[in-house]
Amino acid sequence: MASYPTTSWSSLPVEMKLAVTNSLDEQDIRALSLVDQSTYSACLPALFKNIRLSSCVALENFLENVPRDYHRFIRSLDICAHSENESLNKNHLVLTELVTSLLVGCRSLEDLTLSIPGSLNYTFVSCFRHLSELKYLAICNAVPEEISPLQVFLHFDFDYSPLTSFRYRSERFVVSIAASIPKLEHLSLDCVSRSVMHAPELHGVYPYVPLVSDDHVIPDHPVLGSDLYLPALLRIPTLRELTIQNTHLGDPRWATEPVACRLEVLDLGSCCHEDEYSNSKCIQRIMTAVGRTVGEFSLTTSVSDTVFAKPTATPMQRLRKLHISPFFPVDDVVDTMANLAGSPIESLSMQCFEDDVVDVCTAIEEFLSLRVERGPNFYGKLSRIDVSITVQDGFIPAIDAESNAERFRATKHLQEFCRDLRLASHFQKASPLGSGRASRGRSSSFAADLRWPSINTSVVDGRSRSMTI
Known part of the structure; x- marks a missing residue:
C-alpha cells in the first residue's frame, strides 16, 4: 500500500x-x-471579523482589553451605546470619544450599525472620511421612544413646534456622515429629526413636528456644502439601498433634488406626526423621484396616484419585488395594488399582525380575483405571494381555539387559491417584527465578563481586567 x-x-x-x-x-x-x-x-x-458591542460598558471594556492593532480585522461592527447609567447617555462627548477611538482603527470596516441614545458630537463626522471600505451604514434609536424619547423638548407650546438640542439626531448630522463615506451603498436611518434650518415652515405649525434648533454648528460638506437636508442623500452616487423609518419625509425638495444615485432597494416608513394622507403623499413624491431604477420596494402607506398604474407612465418601471408592512391599512390593499399595476411585479410579500390574518387573506383574495377579472395584462408577471405573521415587542398574543381555526381556514383557502392560479406561496408563523431582515454575518458579542482568546483576563466583580497580551 x-x-x-x-x-x-x-x-x-x-x-x-x-x-x-x-x-x-x-x-x-x-x-x-x-x-x-x-x-x-x-x-x-x-x-474579530464581526463584533457586536451591546452597551457602553461593553464598548469601554473592548477598548480597554483589545489591542488597537486588532481593530483592523473588524469587518462588521454593531454598537449599541445605550447605558443603564443615564449620566453616561447624556454625556454625548464621552460617547463621541469612545466610538471615534474605535472607528479610527477599523480600516477594513464594511458594515456599521450605530444604535445610540440621541446623537454624537458633530466632530464625529470627520472619522468617516477614512472608512474607505464601508458600504453598509445603519443609524437607529437605541431604545423605544416610549421609554426614552428621541427628542427632549426644550419647550413646548401649542403655538410652536417642539425644538430639541442638536445632540439629538439631526438630518444635517446623518446626511453629513453619509455623504462623507466614499463607498456607501446601503443606508438605513431611523428616528431622524428635521432641522429648523431646512424646515422653518414646520415651526409653530400643526402637527408640530419636532425640530432640531442648533445644528448650524455642523460645518459645510466638501461636496454638498450647506445643503445637508434629507433629499441631498440622492446626490450620493454610490448609494444603492435606502431605508428611512419613523422620520418626517415632507421636504418638497425630494421632487426637485438632482438624483445622482441608482437606487435598487427603497424602504420608506411613515411619520407618526403626520396623518395617513400626508405620509402617502410624501412617499409617492419620493417614489416618483427615484423609482426609475428601484427593483425592490417596501410600502407602509397606500398609493392613490393612478399614474403608477400605467405601464408607460409609472416611474416604477423596474419594480419586481413589493413588500407590504404590517402597519399598512388592510382596507387599502386592493386599491393600492391596482394603482401599482404599471410595474412588472413578480413577487408580493406581506407582513401582518395576528389579529389581521383573516382580513389580509381576504384582501389578497380580492386582489387575485381582480387579477383574474382583468386578464393577463394585469399583474401578468406575478409568480409568488408570501404572507408572514409578525409580532411586536416579541409578544405573541394568546389566541382562542375558535379564532385560531378561523385563521387556519383563511390561510388554507388563500393557499389553495394561489395554487389554482399557479402562484407559489409561503405562509410563515409568528416572528418578531423586523426578523425578516437577515444578518449579514455572525457576530461576536463583547460583554463585561466575556473572556476573549486574544487576551488573558480575569473577572473581578463582573468586570474584565487586562492582564497580559
Missing part, C-alpha cells in the same frame, strides 16, 4: 489556515485559537 507524506497543522501555509478558520463557527474558532501562537495569529481575522 502506497504511503503518502503527512503535513502537520503548524507547517501549513497561512493562506490554508485562514481558509480553515473562515469555515468554522465562532465557538470552534475560539477553541482552535488556543492551539498555539501561530494558530492564534491565523484565527485573529475570523475572531
